[in-house]
Amino acid sequence: GESVGLHLPTLSVQEGDNSIINCAYSNSASDYFIWYKQESGKGPQFIIDIRSNMDKRQGQRVTVLLNKTVKHLSLQIAATQPGDSAVYFCAENNYGQNFVFGPGTRLSVLP
Amino acid sequence: GAGVSQSPRYKVAKRGQDVALRCDPISGHVSLFWYQQALGQGPEFLTYFQNEAQLDKSGLPSDRFFAERPEGSVSTLKIQRTQQEDSAVYLCASSFSGGPSYNEQFFGPGTRLTVL
Numbered sequence: 001g002e003s004v005g006l007h008l009p010t011l012s013v014q015e016g017d018n019s020i021i022n023c024a025y026s027n028s029a030s031d032y033f034i035w036y037k038q039e040s041g042k043g044p045q046f047i048i049d050i051r052s053n054m055d056k057r058q059g060q061r062v063t064v065l066l067n068k069t070v071k072h073l074s075l076q077i078a079a080t081q082p083g084d085s086a087v088y089f090c091a092e093n094n095y096g097q098n099f100v101f102g103p104g105t106r107l108s109v110l111p
Numbered sequence: 112g113a114g115v116s117q118s119p120r121y122k123v124a125k126r127g128q129d130v131a132l133r134c135d136p137i138s139g140h141v142s143l144f145w146y147q148q149a150l151g152q153g154p155e156f157l158t159y160f161q162n163e164a165q166l167d168k169s170g171l172p173s174d175r176f177f178a179e180r181p182e183g184s185v186s187t188l189k190i191q192r193t194q195q196e197d198s199a200v201y202l203c204a205s206s207f208s209g210g211p212s213y214n215e216q217f218f219g220p221g222t223r224l225t226v227l
Contacts, residue, residue, distance in 0.1 A: 008151055034215075034216075036218075042220055042221075043204070043218030043219050043220050043221050044154065044202070044218045045218070046215050046216070046217070049215070089154075091153075098144075098156040098159060099156065099216070100156070101146075101153030101154050101155070102153055103152060103153055104151075104152070104153050
């Protein structure tokens, strides 16, 4: 389940299950969104992006859904693996401005 | 291929000291970004360069923070008279073309700054 920790919300899933990580973004004018994965001691790593003229985009084992009506973004990871354990950030961009990152969600994959 | 590199990886400074953090972007990348990431939080934008021009420095928290990219490649973030609240991981990112939108940013591993 999902719980709010002292600093980061944490999502715990069983290995092999699907994961859904949610993000509420702040700016209705944002037109480009990225999901990043950050492992301990490393910089954020690009996972998948989506533009505001789309509502769904699929990659390898990952799908991003965008609901502009409620300013909500989600990242779905299929068949979650131990290597997926990390902190996941959504980032929004208003064209010509800079990326604003969300607070992050820690994904913990249980064996 | 080489990614974005940053040095040092770890820096401990006494309060009041000046520090300089270096970023080597991916060769040929036009844009370079600096972010500050506090513990348990997402990265926060500091400043952005397109080649050697600093186009946005709206995120720099005070005039103690200064960034430069004199030849349009390597960049240095300097913090003068460090304070404890400056303790954070400083991330550098680069992207191939100009402008932050619709361009994947490649991040370095960051420099963890601890101010005692």
